[in-house]
Amino acid sequence: MQGSANLNIMIKAARKAGRSLVKDFREVENLQVSMKGAGDFVSRADIAAENILKEELLGARPTYGWLGEESEEIAGQDPTRRWIVDPLDGTTNFLHGLPHWAVSIALEHKGQIVSAVVFDPAKDEMFFAEKGAGAWLNNSNRIRVSGRNRMIEGVFATGIPFAAKRTLPATLQDLARLMPECAGVRRFGSAALDLAYVAAGRYDGYWERELNLWDIAGGYLIAQEAGALIEGIRKDQDPLATGNLICANNDIFSNFAKIIRVPS
DSSP states (O other), rough: OOOHHHHHHHHHHHHHHHHHHHHHHHHHHTTOOOHHHHHHHHHHHHHHHHHHHHHHHHHHHHSSEEEEETTTTTSSSSEEEEEEOOOEEOOHHHHTTTOOOOOEEEEEEEEEEEEEEEETTTTHHHHHHEETSSSETTTTTOOOOOOOOOGGGEEEEEOOOOOOOOOHHHHHHHHHHHHHGSSSSEOOOHHHHHHHHHHHTTSSEEEESSSSSSHHHHHHHHHHTTTEEEEEESSTTOOOSSSSSEEOHHHHHHHHHHHHHOOO
């Protein structure tokens, strides 16, 4: 696919940050230190990757705004455009030497996500999309959601709340209702890649609560452009505003949503 100038900037930035993270990942795999020490190492890797992204993206488009996980929000001279960035989605995986994490970049224009990149450096998979131009994997492969239409054949993904998150009871109830109706549920630990995997037909659906905008902005457009339906867990919710979403292919969405939306 021949992308726009902005998309090319995003892909270049994601690859550069990815190279930095892969180098640090090789080190973190070998760390035999306390949780605090390893956590500090990963934080440094995370911040270094965000600095690379900021240098590349704002260097190329200095008037755009900025929203990133690891730094202060920047109001750009152009109020209609903003970069939304997660330099390391899947930090816990990274910390434990699990090769499933991603760099996520989205470009917002007038409140709409118009370009998106989710890069998995460990597997060298670049998922990307532009509004109205479809979703792609590694330049030459256009991706589409799965064609499965029976819940019992579907594999779904979620994030199971941890630490101080409040929605663990609701998610456990979701699982109790969903598991008897499907072929399996996965919890791989990266919301950006969960959405990209729905886009590529690897998962048939995905749901999660309490996400941040930078967790989902990139994957959101990629999934949409691949044919996924995305709504709030409540019908009146804006997924990007609330961080609560249900995503699935068109054939399964209705039945999937009914299971997840049962009042807890």
